[in-house]
Amino acid sequence: MEVDFLLIGQGLAGTVLSHRLIQEGKSVHLIDEPKANLSTRIAAGLYNPITGKKMVKTWLADSLFPEIGPLYRSLEKKLDAHFFHPRKIYRPFLSIEELNEWMGRSGDENFQDYIDQVISKPLYEEVVNPYGGVMLKNSGYVDLNRMLDSYQQYLLGEGLLTQERFDEEKLTVLEAYVEYNGIKASKVVYCNGLGSLDSRFFNFLPFAPVKGEVLELEEGFQPEEIINRGVFRITLPDGRLKVGSTYSKHDLDTGVTERAKEEILEKYDKLIRNGEKKIISHRYGIRPATRDRKPFLGKHPEYESVYIFNGFGAKGVSLVPYLSKMMTNLLLLNQEVDKDVNISRFFKYI
Template structure:
């Protein structure tokens, strides 16, 4: 069997990159262990242009956000499925000073594409927002599980997916590409999240795994918007609300924790005044974050047919559409990716 590229991992990174490659006529084969996609499968899928305590425009927003919805909509069309939900995000102001700051920003270039309206008074009686808040647009969430499941079915139907553990010791590097179990390819791309930490090619990269936990809850108040301050609260089509998430670098033990559950619920109580009815699901995942919080993308310095597309952390839904496009350009036309994401920013890779 001969393909252009062998992709390791069908989490969100491998799914989108393989779609991009197929879109330009490349032959691909994806090797994946479904149970290894825990990071993608528990992610809330939020894409949000204004983030953090300081409510700053997210890094590279002007490059990233024009690619997000068009890419996932094309995948919806291919799979005849629905997994992208475009929704405004309502972010309450914590102080009058913050409200005034955003009133000033509303006239600045670079922000108009991301906010819909500023509210100077309480917008929702069910939300703790005495100082009003900002309504963001070009935002929403992706049902990642639905996307991964439907795309997996598509790959199987097309004969493009091997569901098995990748055995790197069987990988052979040749002058014109790679050979793996009789499969020849121009190149191999590691899209397997934290699995890349075990690779002889990429184990020196400074991954910084982060544990995140989310809850699905029953609670009154079903707004059209996502409510986000301290925690996000997404109203799902099934009537539940997804709330999260935690961000822990020190505790990477497997399994959800009561400590994180308590943290999420305490923050939810400060955001939503409606009583909690019940916690239905409590999930966790270990995100493939990096030391500088920028992805690991590019070609290995010593092996020209070995690549990585990885390290997207908690913002994969936002980052992957744009950088998968840049990755495909690099694979077919050469050149270098920007320094911020290029693995050459780290030595010994």
């Protein structure tokens, strides 16, 4: 079998990049071990333009967010599946000073695309929001499990996916092409998250794995908006709630922890007034974050046919649509990617 591109991994990165390449008329084949996509599978899929304790615009927001809707809607149309859920996000203020600050920002053109309204009094009696909050737009979540499952079935139906553990020892890399188990491709792209840590080509890159844990709850309060301050709280279509998440660089052991559950519930009780809630599930994943919190895109410095598209951490849903366009331009047009995400920033460590 001969294809233009061999992609390793069918998580979020491999799914979106292969979709872009197919849209450009290129042939692809993916190698994926489904159980290896745990970090994508447990993620909330949240895309949020205002983040952090200081509530600032997320990095590259003005470039990232215009690409989110068109990309996921094009995938929905292709797959005849629904997994893209635009939702407003309500972020309660912690002080009168924050309220005043956001009143000022509401008139700032740099924030116009993301502020729906600034609310100066409590919006919900169930939420701890004595100073009101800001209602954000251009936000929401992606049901990543449904997206990955639907795309997987599409790939299998077209004969574009091999479901097995990728064994790099079987990969032959020559100047003009690569070959793997009878599949010949002009280029190979590593989209396999933390699997790239074990690659002889990319083990110099400073991944910084982060463990995240999330809960699913049942509770009577079910607003359409996502509530986000300290923890996020998403009302799913079936009425369950997804709540999380933790962020641990040190505890990378497999399995969920009581400590993380207690941390989530403690923060949740500071956000939502005590009501009866039932824990339905508790899950974890190890995110492929990076030391400088910027993704890894680019071509290997020595091998013309070896590339990487990886390291998206907790913000993959918002990062991947825009950066996949950049990666596609590199693969098809040899157009160099931006220096902030280019793996050339680490070549001195080889």
